[in-house]
């Protein structure tokens with residue numbers, strides 16, 4: 409499931425080039441959807457804060473597929489409200505992903521990290537590996553990397569205190585290619601440093617056809633709960 413208590417964002421690094429959220433926001437704006445009346449501008453949505461209380465059973469929730477929760481324009485008070493909801497609905501598992509790792513680090517000690525909150529940073533190439541260092545220092549119980557879209561090699565990563573690495577290639581008409589060697593390099597580092605490895609997709613123009621096998625195998629490891 410996805411839950412979007414905030415919408416909108418601005419680009420920060422090369423991984424943002426073909427941002428899905430930007431394309432979708434403009435499409436929803438053109439369709440007249442009220443929540444996207446300001447397109448891709450940063451907006452907070454108080455009325456969306458109640459949504460997780462209405463879900464039956466336990467859900468796995470991707471938080472903010474249409475935004476970045478730690479964007480500097482999102483007030484800390486609102487981030488805290490999002491965390492309050494996650495803290496009060498322990499039956500759901502929330503995956504929060506950001507490219508604003510430095511702000512995450514600045515704010516983490518003011519937030520309540522219940523074990524149902526998995527915190528991740530995007531790492532698309534070696535220019536942004538400092539995000540891993542910021543994440544490592546936070547109090548999140550489960551920490552993960554999303555190496556997607558992987559657009560360059562990631563050698564010699566320090567995966568200490570990291571629980572899970574997801575790798576995927578970019579998809580779409582202008583998708584930047586992902587080398588098989590980059591994927592193997594990351595897989596080996598996960599193996600050596602005992603980190604769960606999940607291979608999501610090759611991507612490309614026809615991502616269904618390209619599939620998600622690596623030398624005939626699928627890799628679907630998940631992090632262990634603490």
Ligand code: SF4
Nearest residue numbers: 417418419424427429
């Ligand atoms: S940080 Fe994420 S949501 Fe924001 S522009 Fe980049 S890819 Fe899009």
